[in-house]
Amino acid sequence: MDELTRGFFQAIQLIFSADPALYEIIFLSLRVTGLALLVSTAIGVPVGAALGLSNIRARGFITALLYTGMGLPPVVVGLFVYLMLSRSGPFGVFGWLFTPSAMIVAQIIIAFPLVSGLTMAAVQGVDPALRLQVRSLGATRAQEVWAVLREARLGVIAAIVAAFGGIISEVGAVMLVGGNIEGKTRVLTTAIVLNTRTGEFSLAIALGVILLALAFLANVAMLRLQGKS
Amino acid sequence: MKKFLLIALLAVVAIASFACAPAPAPTPVPPTAAPKATDAPKPTVATTAAPTPTSIRAALTSGCHLILSTTTSTADSGLLKFILPDFEKKSNCKVDVIAVGTGQAMQIGQRGDADVLLVHDRAREDQFVKDGNTKERFDVMYNDFVAVGPKNDPAKITGMTMGADALKAIANAKAAFMSRGDGSGTHAAEMRIWASIGITPTKDLQWYNSLGQGMGETLLSSNEKGAYTIADRGTWLSMTSKLPNLVVLVGGNDISQNKDKALFNPYGLMAVNPDKFKGINAEKANEFVKWMLSVETQKMIGSFKDLTGQILFYPNSKEYKSGASTGNAALTMIGAVDKEQKLTLAALKGMSVVKLNLEHPKSGKQDYEGVRLNALLDLAQIKATATKLVFTAGDGFMAEVTLADARKCADCLVVFAANDTLTTAMPNMASSAWVKNLIKIEIK
Incomplete structure (x- = not known):
């Protein structure tokens, strides 16, 4: 229990200590996860909407694939990305391995099924009558899709929130493809693993508290958006 | 909306x-x-x-980066943080440290994803050379493994000197044992000892636990479960304060007390073969190898101590060993002197050596053995115009004291420290004047 209370107070201390190394880690965590979320949202929401609105025959199969993707173990994603970006792999020329770019790629792959799968579910939940109605009012195809997405926005934002939670707390993939390099690819989760490994339990707890606080703030911000729109 | x-x-x-x-x-x-x-x-x-x-x-990749794939022991102990800034400054190249188990570290090297490797599993290193993944493997440093276990020692291994005897006793007593089980260098060493006594540990053995985790986690679990384990001394020493239930049972308090060759733990340094992979930073990798093996860096490795003041790694490069045996200058004295001095360690030890109990401003009283600073100043015959001394350490650290202060201080010494390095002992002066790894005294 000692570690827990000490960790909690250490977290508060750390936040106000203005330790540049800590802020670097926090900033990198947010940058990697933020960019990965942005990309997976930009691809995942349209893909999810398209799947939810279309009536192609393979939809059942694709849905199953997407839902399975939500359960992808991050380490497996990490290993896949590692092998792709390795100098002996097909994308080795990019030189992305052990850089934040590799971590972003891994997180996009983890977040994409969550965003697109949950968006699809949300879009499917919209009353079909809405589409008929806007179409009868002379809406174009794009306007029609937009109207449906707007109606499903609660579910869509929930999808983005779920993806955010999934990737900001993820450690297996970023550890593998980022390498946990100090000052370069060390994020909150890999720093927690490092401190656990070396027995610095209260520091690990402190970083965990900071991670939770960040996730909480981000979620509050997104939920406010949800409430206002 | x-x-x-x-x-x-x-x-x-x-x-x-x-x-x-x-x-x-x-x-x-x-x-x-x-x-x-x-x-x-x-x-x-x-x-x-x-x-x-x-x-x-x-x-x-703005700027120069060198990827060093290494074992957790070198990074987690703090050694790399201690020595790497010197290389980064000299070569103007940032070293990215990937600290994983030796197995993964070598896999990363084998795929060409690192530029240079610092690992400890001799058998696999030799295979790495044979496969052409590197052009040459170099001895760089060593330490040793110890058998640690619970204080009550149910398998009664206290007093044993051989790792093999200890493991045999543990197996006979069916006492709980934690194995790294992660293909690391430490795991490989453990498996070699098991093989030497004809025991193949399997998961069916109730007392044998293959964790598949790093050294730190394995020590922490052993501490929790009251189990035995084999650990590298570096990680053990750096974590001792977090392991209240464990003690070293075989291997002694430092490497000089460890009598078992099977517990010897040499580290190898290898630059990844640039002909085999594209994109290897070969130039900096070779520079890094040269730097690691240089006498100066080797002395730095030998002077590295953990928070409790214990030495964790011992220099072992060919350059270092030949330098030590042929007696390269250990200390030079230049500047405002009539007779510049290039003194070997042997020459220093041949002078009048004294042993004094002196008080360090931070770490308190300790015994120091060395040569009086004033005797050295007399030897160099200082010019009348001189006013101050500048001490330079192997890592570039410098400290200045006035000549008057040094002259007044009869007990100021140049001390023989661990690993054939020199240290200044300057009683009644700031701790910054106590320069470790002293290589030069400049008189101004």
């Missing part, structure tokens, strides 16, 4: 502007991502022109 539109717009704009952000090329977009161009707005990102690989590289 407007907010929602704004976010969507922002997302698209941001993606477009992040040209250096990863293009989603490796993202497995399902085939329906581009449906019959009917339904959803097309995914904007997919159409963003991918920048050429070279421009991405330039944007992401």
Whole structure:
């Protein structure tokens, strides 16, 4: 229990200590996860909407694939990305391995099924009558899709929130493809693993508290958006 | 509603502007991502022109980077943090440390994903050389393994000197044992000892636990479970304060007390073969190897101590060993002197050596053995114009004291420290005047 209370107070201390190394880690965590979320949202929401609105025959199969993707173990994603970006792999020329770019790629792959799968579910939940109605009012195809997405926005934002939670707390993939390099690819989760490994339990707890606080703030911000729109 | 539109717009704009952000090329977009161009707005990102690989590289790898794949023991103990700044300054190249088990470290090297390796599993290192993944393997440093276990020692291994005897006793007593089980260098050493006594530990043995974890986690679990384990001394020493239930049972208090050759733990340094992989930073990797093996860096490795003041690694390069035996100058004295001095360690030890109990401003009283500083100053015959002394350490650290102060201080010594390094002992002066790894005294 000692570690827990000490960790909690250490977290508060750390936040106000203005330790540049800590802020670097926090900033990198947010940058990697933020960019990965942005990309997976930009691809995942349209893909999810398209799947939810279309009536192609393979939809059942694709849905199953997407839902399975939500359960992808991050380490497996990490290993896949590692092998792709390795100098002996097909994308080795990019030189992305052990850089934040590799971590972003891994997180996009983890977040994409969550965003697109949950968006699809949300879009499917919209009353079909809405589409008929806007179409009868002379809406174009794009306007029609937009109207449906707007109606499903609660579910869509929930999808983005779920993806955010999934990737900001993820450690297996970023550890593998980022390498946990100090000052370069060390994020909150890999720093927690490092401190656990070396027995610095209260520091690990402190970083965990900071991670939770960040996730909480981000979620509050997104939920406010949800409430206002 | 407007907010929602704004976010969507922002997302698209941001993606477009992040040209250096990863293009989603490796993202497995399902085939329906581009449906019959009917339904959803097309995914904007997919159409963003991918920048050429070279421009991405330039944007992401600003400046020089050298990737060092190594074992957790060198990083977690703090050694690399202690020595690497010197290399980074000299070579103007940042070292990216990937600290994993030796097994993974070598796998990373084998795929050409690291430029240089610092690992400890001799058998696999030799295989690495044979496979042509490196041109040469170099001895760089060593320490040793110890058998640690619970204080009550149920298998009664206290007093044993051989790792093999200890493991045999543990197996006979069926006492709980934690194995790294992760293909690391330490795991390999443990398996070699088991093999030497004809025991093949399997998961069916109730007392044998193969954790598949790093040294730190394994020590922590052993501490919790009251189990035995084999650990590298470096990690053990750096974590002792967190392991109240464990003690060293075989291997003694330091490496000089360890009588078992099977517990010897040499580290190898290898630059990854640039002919085999594209993109290896061969120039800096070779520079790094040269730097690691140099006498100066070797002395730095030998002077590294953990928080409790214990030495964790011992220098072992050919350059260091030949330097030590032929007696390279250990201390030079230059500047405002009539007779410049280049003194070997042997020469210093041949002078009048005294042993004094002196008080360090921070760590208190201790015994120091060395040569009086004033005797050295007399030897060099200082010019009348001289006013101060500048001590320089092997890592570039410098400290200044006035000549008057030094002359007044009869008990100031140049001390023989561990690993054939020199240290100044300056009683009644600031701790910054106590210079470790002293190599030069300049008189101004």
